Amino acid sequence: MKIYIKLVFAMILWGGTFISGRVLSQDFHPFTIAFWRFAIASVFLSAVLIKDSRAFPSLNKYKVFKVVLLGLSGVFAYNYFFFSGLSSVEAGKASVIIAINPTVTAFIASVFMGEGASFKKIVGIFTALSGALVVITKGEGLKLNFEEFGYGEGYLLCAVLCWVGYTLIGKVALKKLTALEATTLACICGTLMLAPFAYFYDGFELVAKANLKQWWHLFYLGSLGTGLGFIWFYEGIQQIGASRAASFINLVPVAGVSIGAIALGEKINNSLLLGGILVLFGINLVNWSAQKTLPRH
Numbered sequence: 001m002k003i004y005i006k007l008v009f010a011m012i013l014w015g016g017t018f019i020s021g022r023v024l025s026q027d028f029h030p031f032t033i034a035f036w037r038f039a040i041a042s043v044f045l046s047a048v049l050i051k052d053s054r055a056f057p058s059l060n061k062y063k064v065f066k067v068v069l070l071g072l073s074g075v076f077a078y079n080y081f082f083f084s085g086l087s088s089v090e091a092g093k094a095s096v097i098i099a100i101n102p103t104v105t106a107f108i109a110s111v112f113m114g115e116g117a118s119f120k121k122i123v124g125i126f127t128a129l130s131g132a133l134v135v136i137t138k139g140e141g142l143k144l145n146f147e148e149f150g151y152g153e154g155y156l157l158c159a160v161l162c163w164v165g166y167t168l169i170g171k172v173a174l175k176k177l178t179a180l181e182a183t184t185l186a187c188i189c190g191t192l193m194l195a196p197f198a199y200f201y202d203g204f205e206l207v208a209k210a211n212l213k214q215w216w217h218l219f220y221l222g223s224l225g226t227g228l229g230f231i232w233f234y235e236g237i238q239q240i241g242a243s244r245a246a247s248f249i250n251l252v253p254v255a256g257v258s259i260g261a262i263a264l265g266e267k268i269n270n271s272l273l274l275g276g277i278l279v280l281f282g283i284n285l286v287n288w289s290a291q292k293t294l295p296r297h
Contacts, residue, residue, distance in 0.1 A: 003235060003236055003239045003240060006232035006235060006236065007232060007233065007236045007245060007248040008248065008251060009228075009232065010228070010229045010230075010232040010233050010236075010248070011248050011249065011251035011252050011254075011255055012251075012255040012259075013224050013225050013228060013229040014225060014229050014249075014252045014255070015251070015252045015253070015254070015255025015256035015257075015258070015259055016220060016224070016225060016255070016256070016259055017220075017221055017225040017229075018086070018091050018094065018095065018252075018256045019091070019217075019256070019259065019260070019263075020217035020218075020220050020221050020225065021033070021082065021083055021086045021221065022086050022091055023213075023214070023217050024083075024214060024217050024218065024221075025083050025084075025086045025087040026087070027214065028203075028206060028214075029198075029201040029202075029203065030079070030080050030082075030083035030084045030087070031080060031194055031197040031198045031200075031201050031203060032198050032201055032202070032203030032206055033079070033083050033218075033221075034075070034076070034079035034080060034083060034190075034194050034198075035191065035194040035195060035197070035198035035203050036198075036203070036206060036218050036222070037079065037218060037221040037222045037225075037226060038075055038079070038187050038190050038191040038194065038222065038226065039191050039222070040218060040219060040221070040222025040223060040226075041187045041191075041221075041222040041223065041226035041227050041230075042184070042187045042188045042191050044222060044223045044226075044227040045180070045183055045184035045187055045227050045230075045231075046184055046188070048180060048184075048227070048231075049180050049181065049184045052180060053180075053181075056181075056184075056185075057177060057178075057181045057185075059185075062176075063173075063176055063177065066169065066172065066173040066176075066177075067173070067177075067182070067185045067186055067189050068189055069165075069169050070166060070169055070170060070173060070182065070185070070186035070189070070190075071185075071186045071187070071188075071189030071190035071192075071193060072189075072190070072193065073162050073163075073165040073166040073169060074162065074163065074165075074166030074169075074170070074186060074190070075186055075187060075189070075190020075191070075193070075194070076190045076193040076194055077158075077159075077162040078159050078162035078163050078166060079190075079194075081155045081156065081158040081159035081162060082155075082156070082159045084151075084152070084155040085097075085152045085153070085155035085156035085159060086152075087152070088151065088152035089152035089153060089155075089156060091256065094152075094156055095132070095252065095253035095256060097153060097156040097157060097160065098156060098159065098160060098163075098249070098252070098253075099129055099132040099133070099249065099250055099252070099253055100129065100160055101160055101163055101164060101167075101246055101249045102125050102128065102129065102243065102246045102247045102248075102249055102250060102286075104160060104161075104164050105163075105164045105167050105168070105242060105243055105246040106121065106122075106125050106243035106246065106247070106286075108164060108168060109168060109171075109241070109242045109243040109246075110243065112168070113168060113171065113242065115241050115242065115243050120285050120286075121243070121285070121286050123282075123285060124247070124281075124282045124283065124284070124285025124286035125243075125247060125282065125286055126282070127278055127281055127282030127285060128247055128250040128278065128279045128281075128282025128283055128285075128286070129250060129282070130278055130282070131250065131254070131274075131275040131276065131277070131278025131279035131280075131281075131282060132250045132252075132253045132254065132275065132279060133275075134271050134274055134275035134278060167237065167242050167245070167246055168242055170182060170234055170237050170242075171237050171238070171241070171242045179231055179234035179235045179237075179238055180231055180234075182234060183230045183231050183234050187226065187230075233245060236248065243286070244286055247282070247283050247286040248283060250279045250282065250283065251279055251283075254272070254275060254276050254279055257272055258272070
């Protein structure tokens with residue numbers, strides 16, 4: 001039960017990253033935002049790791065290879081595409097695109113990683129995804145306009161593929177590394193990859209240019225949206241499997257709309273309530289089905 005609570009709160013934190021990412025992407029290059037996000041996250045996570053373990057884990061060449069793949073897929077590539085998409089795509093439409101993560105992850109995990117794909121699991125994934133669509137489109141999902149598909153939407157689809165790879169690589173990496181170790185090392189590795197690109201796009205000048213509000217959004221992205229969120233998500237992958245943990249991502253758009261209502265005074269309508277119920281029902285179906293089909297570790 002504890003891991004499910006952590007996953008729910010991780011999704012709430014990630015829901016807030018859409019707001020921070022949208023604000024920052026209007027003023028800074030995607031590589032700049034991504035670099036500072038993970039530079040802050042690396043400091044945060046390193047401090048937590050040293051406090052818990054008093055040292056960084058020893059790495060052989062196989063562990064290094066997995067960490068590099070995590071940094072490349074989930075930090076470098078995903079965030080470049082994510083912030084590039086947010087610079088031109090509305091948050092609602094972006095959330096709909098990102099919400100297909102669980103479906104793709106569950107399919108690949110079932111085919112290549114031996115996770116069960118029962119009828120109930122498939123129904124649960126699509127029910128949760130439908131709930132996310134109801135929330136974002138205010139109950140008019142079938143009227144969503146896909147005719148204006150441009151570069152922003154393409155960037156977000158690339159981000160989806162990167163996240164699927166990150167999720168599945170993470171499950172393999174966690175057989176030899178703890179969730180905290182894998183997350184910290186991936187952040188450090190990704191930050192090093194991002195550094196030269198951030199420098200090229202004058203990302204280091206952000207120290208002088210950014211105001212207090214922008215630094216707050218960067219702090220949120222780095223310490224909360226990345227630090228705590230990634231740790232809890234990785235723990236979920238390790239304990240309940242990649243597709244089951246990924247199904248919680250459908251809560252992200254629900255959280256985003258709810259945070260908007262609290263912070264910005266947006267109205268909570270019937271579609272939000274209905275969508276939330278569908279998302280929670282879908283997640284329960286996926287988890288119940290997985291308990292019946294997945295071998296115990």
